Amino acid sequence: MNKKLTGLLAMGLLALAGCEGDDGSVGPAGATGAAGPAGPAGVPLVVTRTDVVTTNANIAYASYSDSWVLAIELQGKIDDLVAAPSQETFDAAKDAWLAVNEPYGQTEVYRFRVGPIDALLPDGSLGVEGDGPEGAINAWPLGEALVDYVATAVDGDEGSDSGNPPTGVTGNIISDTTFTLSKANIRDNNELDDDERNLTTGFHVIEFLLWGQDLNADLSGTGTRDATGGQRPFSDYQTGASCTSGIGTSSASVICERRGQYLQLAAEILVEDLKTLVDAWNPNGTGNHYANFVAGGDVSLAKILEGMGRLGFGELAGERMNIALLTNSQEDEHSCFSDNTHRDIVTNAQGIVNSYFGEYTRIDGSTVDGAGIDDLLISEGFTETANAFRAALETTMIRISTIDDMAKAGMPFDTQIQLGINEPNIAGSIQALSAQTDILETVISDLDVTVGDLRQDTEEEI
Amino acid sequence: MIRLAATVLIGSTLLIGSCSQRDATGPLPAPGGAWTLAWGATSHTLVQPTPTMDRETELRFWTGFAMFRDPWVKAPSSTTARDGLGPLFSARSCQSCHAGAGRGDSLLNDPDTPAMAFKLADVDDIHSRFGDQLQTRAIYDVTGVGKRLSGFYPGEPRPSVKVETLELDDTDIVLNRVHASVPDIPAYAISPRVAPGLVGLGLLEAIPQSRLEALEDPDDANSDGITGRVHWVGEGEARAAGRFGWKAPHPTVAAQTADAFRNDIGITSVYNPVETCAPQQQRCHDQRSGNGPQGDHEIGGILFDTAVEFTASLAVPEARRATAKVRRGQRVFEDLACAACHTPSHDIVVAGEQTTIWPYTDLLLHDMGPLLADGIAQGDATGGEWRTPPLWSLGLQQQLNPETGFLHDGRAATIQEAVLWHGGEAATAAARFKSLSKAEQDALAAFVLAL
Incomplete structure (x- = not known):
C-alpha cells in the first residue's frame, strides 16, 4: 500500500x-x-490501529500457510529421493528445502512477541515463551553428531582432548539400530525432564540430512574454506551395496535405510508443526489466535513493533551476524550446511519490511496488501517518522543485498566473514540495522504503545 | 548506618512518617537509580538492556543474549562456538532455568523443573562420587569407532521430591518445604537451589567493598541480634567480598557466570577449565570437549565476555505503584527492622556517574536458623548461613513466572510464608510478623512485591 x-x-x-x-x-x-x-x-x-493489526495477522496467515504448502512439497521430494536416490531427486529435495525457507524466513518477524510460534500450546491457547513449536521447527544450533555421522574436525576444530577417539565419530541415532525410528521417538528424543527435547527435528536437521557437514575442499574439515556447502553424496540414501556414509565410505544398507526413514519422518514432523501455526492464524477461526490478536488493539500493535525490533537488532544484527563476525567461526551461521545464510538474512529483514508496509508477496505471486504501520503514522500525523523509517528500511535492504549478491556470485556468508571484522558489507548491514532500530523507537514513542500491564496494582495478587 | 536507623525506629511509626524518603504520595524510588528501566512496549520478559546503553554496546548485549538463550550442543558440531554441552549437565541453556531472566519454577509446583540445582554436602564420599552438584542429565554416549552405542549416557539420578508440611502456632498459614532424595545420598546432604532472577547484578557489583565492610557487624557490637558478615573469597590481592550466589561464593558477575556455565551446562571457560566429571566417572572423561582449535575453552574469551556483559547489564524495572497499602507495608517493613539486613539503598558509581540504587540487600551472610539451614558449607559460609537476597523486582519475577516461589529453594508461595520461614538472626522480626494483623501482614507483602 x-x-x-x-x-x-x-x-x-x-x-x-x-x-x-x-x-x-x-x-x-x-x-x-x-x-x-x-x-x-x-x-x-485514514487507517485505524485495528486495520494495521488485522493486516499483520493476515500476513502471518499467508506466510505460514505458504511455508506449510512448500513443506508439503519438500516432503514429496524427500519421498521421491528415498524411493529412487539419484543426483536428480537429491537436488530436487535440496531445491525444495531452499524454497520453503523463502516464506519461512519472512515469518520470523512473528517471533519474540509471545505469539504462536514461541508460545502455542497443544490446546490452541498461548502459554509462555518456549512452549511453542519454534524449537521443533527451527532449532539452532544443531548438535548434528546426535543424528548422523560427523567428521573428526570442522573448520580445523577437532575439539579433542586426552582419551578421545582420534578417528571418525560414528555413534548416533541413525547408526544405533536399537533406537526405533518413529515420530514419537524422534520428537521425544528419549529425554525426560527436558525443556528442549526437539533438537532432533526441524529445518536444520533436514538441512543436515540433505547437505551434510560443510567440510571444504579437502573433505577433512581442516582445509581452506571454499564456496560450497556440505558434501553429502546422494549415495547416502542408496540401499544395498551402494550405501555410503559420506563420500567414499561404504556403509551397511540398514544405515542408509534408517537415514531415509529419519529424513521422511523429520519432513512429516515439520509439516505437522507448521500446520499448527497455520491453524492458529486461520482468519476463519473463532477463538483462535488470529481472532484474539485482531481484537487485541494496542497490545497487539505493541507486539508487532516488539517483534520487528527484536528480530532486526537483537537477532539479526546481534546474533546472526555479529557472533559469526566476532568469532570468525565458519559455521556459526544460521544455515551452515547449505550455505544459505545470505537468504536467511534477506528474508528476515524482508519480514520487517512486510510488517511496516502491510504488504506480503505470496509464493503464487499474489499479494496481501493492507494497512501498514506507515499508513498509521501518516494517519496520525507523524509523516516525518513514517518517511524516516521507510528510508531506514531501504538502506537496510540495499546494504543486506550486498551480502546476498556476493553469495550468489560465489562467496557464501561463511567465507565473507573471513574478510575480517571490518568487512564493509556485513559491518554496514549491522550499522543499518542499528540505525533502523533508533527510528523504530521513535515510531513506538510516536504511536505511544507502551504496555503497562505489569505496573498494575499488586493488591489483587496477594 | 541505615541498619542502625532502622533499629532505632522500631515501633515508632510517627517518627517514620516524617522521614523524607517516606513521602506517602510520591512513587517508590527508582530501584536502579539512573539506570532504571521505564515501562516499554513489552510485558513478558526482564531481558531489557539498561536504558542509557548506546547502540554499539547494545549490539554486544544482544550478542550476549544469544549465548544466554541458545541451547549448547554436544561436541563435535559444525557450530564450533556453541558446542561442548555436558557431558553431565542440568540444563542446555541459561534461558531454560532463568526464563526471561526471571526466577525458575518451585519444586512444589513443578517437581521436574530444570531450574533447580541440587547442591551436595561434602560428607561421606559424596563429593568424590558426584562432585558438589548433582547433574541430572547427560549427553548421548558416543564412544567411538568399533564400540556399540549404548543409548544415553546415564546422568546422575534426579532426586525424587517429598513435601513436608509445617503447621505453626498463632497463624493459619501452612508452610510447605521439599526434601529431595536420591538412593545412596542422605536427604540432609542435598540442597535444592532455585534459579534466581538476574536483573541489576552489575549494579550490585558496583557497590563499594568498603560499604559492605561498614555494614558488617560480626560481633553484634550494636546488640541488635544481627551479625552480618562479608563472605571473603580468595587470598591476598585476589581477596574480595563475595556477592553472588545464595551463599555469596562469587565476588564478581564473571565468576558467578562461569560457575553456572560449568556446573549447570557443562561448559568450560577460562575461570573453570575442567569439566564436572567426578574422578571415577571414566565415561564422562572420555567424551569429546567442545574446545576451540587454539585450545580455547568451550566458551571462548570473546563470547564469554559478551555473556558476562549481558548478565551484568540487565536493567532493573521501575517499582510499581505506591498504593496506600504499599505505603502501609513500608511502615511495617520499617517497624520490623527488616532493613537491618535488607538494606534499602546504596550509593554507587557506574560509568563515572553517581547514583543511588534500592536493591534491599546488604549482600552479607546471616545465620537464618535451623528451618532454612541446608547444612552445606560453601567457601566460608556455614550450613546455616545465607546471603541476604535483593528484593527488587521480586513481584515482577513472580508475575512473569507464577510457578516460582520465594527463598533459596522456592519453598515459599507467598512473601508472608517467606517471612515466617526466617529464623536465626531474623527470628525476632519473624515472631513480630506473626503477631501482626492479617491486614498488616498482607500490606508488608504488597510493599515487597512492589519494589
Missing part, C-alpha cells in the same frame, strides 16, 4: 503548495472544472 499512499500524499502536498490548503473542491480538471468530491482536508488516508 505504501506506493499508492505515497502517490496520494504527494498529490496532497502539491495541492497544499498550490492552494495554501486543500479545500477539497478541486476536481480532476483543475480549478476551472467541475468540483471534485470533498476530501478529509490535510489527511490523505
Whole structure:
C-alpha cells in the first residue's frame, strides 16, 4: 500500500503548495472544472490501529500457510529421493528445502512477541515463551553428531582432548539400530525432564540430512574454506551395496535405510508443526489466535513493533551476524550446511519490511496488501517518522543485498566473514540495522504503545 | 548506618512518617537509580538492556543474549562456538532455568523443573562420587569407532521430591518445604537451589567493598541480634567480598557466570577449565570437549565476555505503584527492622556517574536458623548461613513466572510464608510478623512485591 499512499500524499502536498490548503473542491480538471468530491482536508488516508493489526495477522496467515504448502512439497521430494536416490531427486529435495525457507524466513518477524510460534500450546491457547513449536521447527544450533555421522574436525576444530577417539565419530541415532525410528521417538528424543527435547527435528536437521557437514575442499574439515556447502553424496540414501556414509565410505544398507526413514519422518514432523501455526492464524477461526490478536488493539500493535525490533537488532544484527563476525567461526551461521545464510538474512529483514508496509508477496505471486504501520503514522500525523523509517528500511535492504549478491556470485556468508571484522558489507548491514532500530523507537514513542500491564496494582495478587 | 536507623525506629511509626524518603504520595524510588528501566512496549520478559546503553554496546548485549538463550550442543558440531554441552549437565541453556531472566519454577509446583540445582554436602564420599552438584542429565554416549552405542549416557539420578508440611502456632498459614532424595545420598546432604532472577547484578557489583565492610557487624557490637558478615573469597590481592550466589561464593558477575556455565551446562571457560566429571566417572572423561582449535575453552574469551556483559547489564524495572497499602507495608517493613539486613539503598558509581540504587540487600551472610539451614558449607559460609537476597523486582519475577516461589529453594508461595520461614538472626522480626494483623501482614507483602 505504501506506493499508492505515497502517490496520494504527494498529490496532497502539491495541492497544499498550490492552494495554501486543500479545500477539497478541486476536481480532476483543475480549478476551472467541475468540483471534485470533498476530501478529509490535510489527511490523505485514514487507517485505524485495528486495520494495521488485522493486516499483520493476515500476513502471518499467508506466510505460514505458504511455508506449510512448500513443506508439503519438500516432503514429496524427500519421498521421491528415498524411493529412487539419484543426483536428480537429491537436488530436487535440496531445491525444495531452499524454497520453503523463502516464506519461512519472512515469518520470523512473528517471533519474540509471545505469539504462536514461541508460545502455542497443544490446546490452541498461548502459554509462555518456549512452549511453542519454534524449537521443533527451527532449532539452532544443531548438535548434528546426535543424528548422523560427523567428521573428526570442522573448520580445523577437532575439539579433542586426552582419551578421545582420534578417528571418525560414528555413534548416533541413525547408526544405533536399537533406537526405533518413529515420530514419537524422534520428537521425544528419549529425554525426560527436558525443556528442549526437539533438537532432533526441524529445518536444520533436514538441512543436515540433505547437505551434510560443510567440510571444504579437502573433505577433512581442516582445509581452506571454499564456496560450497556440505558434501553429502546422494549415495547416502542408496540401499544395498551402494550405501555410503559420506563420500567414499561404504556403509551397511540398514544405515542408509534408517537415514531415509529419519529424513521422511523429520519432513512429516515439520509439516505437522507448521500446520499448527497455520491453524492458529486461520482468519476463519473463532477463538483462535488470529481472532484474539485482531481484537487485541494496542497490545497487539505493541507486539508487532516488539517483534520487528527484536528480530532486526537483537537477532539479526546481534546474533546472526555479529557472533559469526566476532568469532570468525565458519559455521556459526544460521544455515551452515547449505550455505544459505545470505537468504536467511534477506528474508528476515524482508519480514520487517512486510510488517511496516502491510504488504506480503505470496509464493503464487499474489499479494496481501493492507494497512501498514506507515499508513498509521501518516494517519496520525507523524509523516516525518513514517518517511524516516521507510528510508531506514531501504538502506537496510540495499546494504543486506550486498551480502546476498556476493553469495550468489560465489562467496557464501561463511567465507565473507573471513574478510575480517571490518568487512564493509556485513559491518554496514549491522550499522543499518542499528540505525533502523533508533527510528523504530521513535515510531513506538510516536504511536505511544507502551504496555503497562505489569505496573498494575499488586493488591489483587496477594 | 541505615541498619542502625532502622533499629532505632522500631515501633515508632510517627517518627517514620516524617522521614523524607517516606513521602506517602510520591512513587517508590527508582530501584536502579539512573539506570532504571521505564515501562516499554513489552510485558513478558526482564531481558531489557539498561536504558542509557548506546547502540554499539547494545549490539554486544544482544550478542550476549544469544549465548544466554541458545541451547549448547554436544561436541563435535559444525557450530564450533556453541558446542561442548555436558557431558553431565542440568540444563542446555541459561534461558531454560532463568526464563526471561526471571526466577525458575518451585519444586512444589513443578517437581521436574530444570531450574533447580541440587547442591551436595561434602560428607561421606559424596563429593568424590558426584562432585558438589548433582547433574541430572547427560549427553548421548558416543564412544567411538568399533564400540556399540549404548543409548544415553546415564546422568546422575534426579532426586525424587517429598513435601513436608509445617503447621505453626498463632497463624493459619501452612508452610510447605521439599526434601529431595536420591538412593545412596542422605536427604540432609542435598540442597535444592532455585534459579534466581538476574536483573541489576552489575549494579550490585558496583557497590563499594568498603560499604559492605561498614555494614558488617560480626560481633553484634550494636546488640541488635544481627551479625552480618562479608563472605571473603580468595587470598591476598585476589581477596574480595563475595556477592553472588545464595551463599555469596562469587565476588564478581564473571565468576558467578562461569560457575553456572560449568556446573549447570557443562561448559568450560577460562575461570573453570575442567569439566564436572567426578574422578571415577571414566565415561564422562572420555567424551569429546567442545574446545576451540587454539585450545580455547568451550566458551571462548570473546563470547564469554559478551555473556558476562549481558548478565551484568540487565536493567532493573521501575517499582510499581505506591498504593496506600504499599505505603502501609513500608511502615511495617520499617517497624520490623527488616532493613537491618535488607538494606534499602546504596550509593554507587557506574560509568563515572553517581547514583543511588534500592536493591534491599546488604549482600552479607546471616545465620537464618535451623528451618532454612541446608547444612552445606560453601567457601566460608556455614550450613546455616545465607546471603541476604535483593528484593527488587521480586513481584515482577513472580508475575512473569507464577510457578516460582520465594527463598533459596522456592519453598515459599507467598512473601508472608517467606517471612515466617526466617529464623536465626531474623527470628525476632519473624515472631513480630506473626503477631501482626492479617491486614498488616498482607500490606508488608504488597510493599515487597512492589519494589
